[in-house]
Amino acid sequence: DTEVTQTPKHLVMGMTNKKSLKCEQHMGHRAMYWYKQKAKKPPELMFVYSYEKLSINESVPSRFSPECPNSSLLNLHLHALQPEDSALYLCASSQGVGRNTGELFFGEGSRLTVL
Amino acid sequence: GENVEQHPSTLSVQEGDSAVIKCTYSDSASNYFPWYKQELGKRPQLIIDIRSNVGEKKDQRIAVTLNKTAKHFSLHITETQPEDSAVYFCAATTSGGSYIPTFGRGTSLIVHP
Numbered sequence: 001d002t003e004v005t006q007t008p009k010h011l012v013m014g015m016t017n018k019k020s021l022k023c024e025q026h027m028g029h030r031a032m033y034w035y036k037q038k039a040k041k042p043p044e045l046m047f048v049y050s051y052e053k054l055s056i057n058e059s060v061p062s063r064f065s066p067e068c069p070n071s072s073l074l075n076l077h078l079h080a081l082q083p084e085d086s087a088l089y090l091c092a093s094s095q096g097v098g099r100n101t102g103e104l105f106f107g108e109g110s111r112l113t114v115l
Numbered sequence: 116g117e118n119v120e121q122h123p124s125t126l127s128v129q130e131g132d133s134a135v136i137k138c139t140y141s142d143s144a145s146n147y148f149p150w151y152k153q154e155l156g157k158r159p160q161l162i163i164d165i166r167s168n169v170g171e172k173k174d175q176r177i178a179v180t181l182n183k184t185a186k187h188f189s190l191h192i193t194e195t196q197p198e199d200s201a202v203y204f205c206a207a208t209t210s211g212g213s214y215i216p217t218f219g220r221g222t223s224l225i226v227h228p
Contacts, residue, residue: 004158033215042204042218043159056213090158101214103149106158 006091006107014115015081021110023074023091031055031097032074033104034066035090043090043106049074050097081114088112117142117209121219129227134195136222138205139187147208148181148188149216154201162203163190195226 004025013019023032031050035043048056049068057066063085065077074091088111092104118141128134140148149164165172165179165188172179176195181188188207192199202223206216 042221045215048215056215098214101208103161103164104216108158
């Protein structure tokens with residue numbers, strides 16, 4: 001299995017809702033990432049987990065809460081989002097960490113619309 | 116931190132022509148330079164990468180060149196085909212930092228049949 005799987009593919013939520021995005025990889029990769037991508041823009045790093053521990057938080061608002069239950073799973077909990085948070089949320093993984101990071105394997109993304 | 120500039124933002128070519136996308140980076144400590152292709156509605160996927168100890172790398176119709184002195188690297192696609200139409204992102208990873216790639220703004224390549 002060489003894929004990163006994300007669910008749901010599409011999500012519409014109101015500003016008072018609580019929802020979660022899920023990501024799974026079974027490649028034995030040691031690092032997992034959340035990116036946010038707006039239309040016609042590059043992916044923007046949000047969080048990095050290395051060996052299941054949060055190693056990077058790119059000053060993301062607390063309404064986004066990441067969680068890494070185990071080495072294969074990564075969640076992004078969403079609460080009290082704003083319409084400007086509407087975007088494609090990409091999960092990625094890499095076999096290595098640090099200087100051995102190498103290739104990022106991306107999931108297909110979860111397209112989030114906040115009403 | 117690292118800053119990656121990518122040009123052009125849009126590139127339109129005829130099928131069979133060559134396409135060149137250029138990127139510059141700011142941190143001389145950067146040592147890994149991947150290129151990702153993102154088709155419309157799809158995930159970004161690595162198409163080729165190069166490390167700082169190599170000046171050029173080829174994979175069939177795709178090649179990447181690196182000039183460490185000038186701090187720029189380029190993607191070359193020969194004999195373009197309509198299926199090459201996509202957004203291409205260059206990236207640079209700094210050895211002295213977090214090792215997370217910094218992406219360029221992307222180039223939308225359109226190959227006309």
